[in-house]
Amino acid sequence: MSFGNLTGKVAVVTGAAQGMGKAIALGLAQRGADIAICDIKKDELEIACAELKNATGKKVYMQKVDISNEAQVNQFVSDVERQLGKIDILVNNAAIHPLHAIEEISSDEWDKVFAVNIKAHFFFCKAVIPGMRKRKFGRxxxxxxxxxxxxxxVAAVHYAATKGAVLSFVRNLAQQVGADGITVNAIAPGRIETAMTATATPEQTQKFLDKSIIKRLGSPADIAYAVCYLASEEASFVTAETMAVNGGTLRD
Ligand SMILES: NC(=O)c1ccc[n+]([C@@H]2O[C@H](COP(=O)([O-])OP(=O)(O)OC[C@H]3O[C@@H](n4cnc5c(N)ncnc54)[C@H](O)[C@@H]3O)[C@@H](O)[C@H]2O)c1
Incomplete structure (x- = not known):
């Protein structure tokens, strides 16, 4: 049984200039999807865009977007719909993680982490769902x-709070859109080797390896494979779910 062919689909991936977002965009394009990527880092985004085009031959549209800005998100979504025709798959990937103790977190930093890590999911979903409802398909x-x-x-309190919010966000939204063929799911990665974790001390990394069953950190590709499954036609009966991809560090 073969599954996971995304030919004819259009996918948006946020925070795709590097790390997991870039690997997710590559995975989706390798399965046939045309891709739209955004990030706040323009230079890295341009490099990622060229690499994705060269590696896959698919259409890759890019735009510098601050996803915490609703006007920029709406502009990007309407530009993608115009350039690539539609949006079938949305991957809310971008996030920030200032690793500060509670005494060091300002009110502004708290609001920024919430704006990027969860409010932006609301902006993007609100913008793409009308088109998905019309076509009776969405991931x-x-x-x-x-x-x-x-x-x-090894996490800051605002970051952990936003990541908890993502779980209830998808469980609620899934109920609102399921009848129109749209699934909404979360992925809960364990420790993955990206820029976000590159500054960790050996002791911090060891904490994850001690808890891991697989005894290695994850790679961005490990997450991309999970996204490609949830993005597929064949995952139509999986919704309001949180898929753990963590090498067994958290068993719940
Ligand atoms: N790396 C890990 O161990 C790990 C573990 C669990 C979950 N995650 C989650 O996985 C996702 C990807 O993480 P990563 O490790 O690849 O991080 P990363 O820091 O390497 O990449 C995040 C990307 O988001 C972009 N970004 C940040 N703020 C933005 C904004 N306002 N607008 C647009 N783009 C913005 C960054 O420029 C960057 O390219 C995040 O949601 C993160 O919280 C990571």
């Missing part, structure tokens, strides 16, 4: 974290 995948379930092993 929305929001990247949460193990920290959203257990508070985190």
């Amino acid at each position: 929305i995948i929001s990247i949460s974290s193990e920290a959203g379930k257990n508070g985190g092993t």
Whole structure:
């Protein structure tokens, strides 16, 4: 049985200039989807766009977007719909994680983390759902974290709170759109080797390896494979779910 062919589909991936977002965009394009990527880092985004085009031969549209800005999100979504015709798959991936203790977190920093890590999911979903409802098909995948379930092993309190919010966000939204063929799911990665975790001390990394069954950190591709499944036609009966991809560090 073969599954996961995304030919003819259009996917949006946020925060795709690097790390998991870039790997997710590559995975979706390798399965046949045309891709629209955005990020706040323009130079890295341009490099990622060229790499994705060269590696897959698919259409890749890019735009610099601050996803915490609703006007920029709406402009991007309408530009993607004009350039690529529609949006079938949305991957809410971008996030920030200032690793600060509670005493060091300002009110502005708290609001910024919430704006990027969860409010932007609301902006994007609100913008893409009308088109998905019309076509009776949609796949929305929001990247949460193990920290959203257990508070985190090495995580800041605002980050963990936003990642918990992602889980209830998808469970609610799934109920609102399911009858129109739209699924909404979360992925809760464990420790993945990206820029977000590159500054960790060996002791912090060891904490994850001690808890891991698989005894390695995850790669961005490990998350991309899970996204590609949830984005597929064949995952139509999976919704309001949180898929753990963590090497067994959290078993719940
Ligand atoms: N790396 C891990 O161990 C880990 C674990 C669990 C969950 N996650 C989650 O996985 C996702 C991807 O993480 P990553 O490790 O690839 O992180 P990363 O920091 O490497 O990449 C995040 C991307 O988001 C972009 N971004 C940040 N703010 C933005 C904004 N306002 N507008 C547009 N783009 C913005 C960044 O420029 C960056 O390219 C995040 O949601 C993260 O919370 C990561």
